[in-house]
Amino acid sequence: MATRFTLNPLRTWDRSLSQMHTLSGNRFRRRLLLLAWQAIIYWVWAERNSRLHRHTFRSPDVLLRLVDCQIKDRINSLREVNPTTCSQLLQLWFLACDPTIVSA
Numbered sequence: 001m002a003t004r005f006t007l008n009p010l011r012t013w014d015r016s017l018s019q020m021h022t023l024s025g026n027r028f029r030r031r032l033l034l035l036a037w038q039a040i041i042y043w044v045w046a047e048r049n050s051r052l053h054r055h056t057f058r059s060p061d062v063l064l065r066l067v068d069c070q071i072k073d074r075i076n077s078l079r080e081v082n083p084t085t086c087s088q089l090l091q092l093w094f095l096a097c098d099p100t101i102v103s104a
Contacts, residue, residue, distance in 0.1 A: 028088045032096070035074055035089075039067045068097065 020037060023030045043066050050056050058066075071093060078086040 028085070028092050032071075032089055032092050035071050036067070039070045039074075043067050043070070 020034065023033055025033075043063050047058055047063060050058070072090070075086055075089045075093065078089070
């Protein structure tokens with residue numbers, strides 16, 4: 001997921017936190033990266049708990065779809081309050097998810 005936004009995935013918590021604090025780019029890119037980071041942490045932790053306590057497993061593809069759905073739902077929740085921000089974030093998310101899309 002990090003490579004979609006041209007980030008180097010880091011292996012330590014401290015370095016990841018530092019990277020999130022020093023994100024570059026416009027405010028839409030930074031906001032989207034933080035949303036993705038939060039969603040990934042949530043779903044990885046939920047998967048960990050599910051495996052430990054319920055002995056159920058999801059494939060990586062399913063986890064990525066859950067992250068994708070959560071991010072799109074969160075962005076769409078902004079539509080009534082700020083349609084411009086919602087539109088910008090959705091466009092950026094779709095571009096990150098499908099690099100074959102050419103931005104106009």
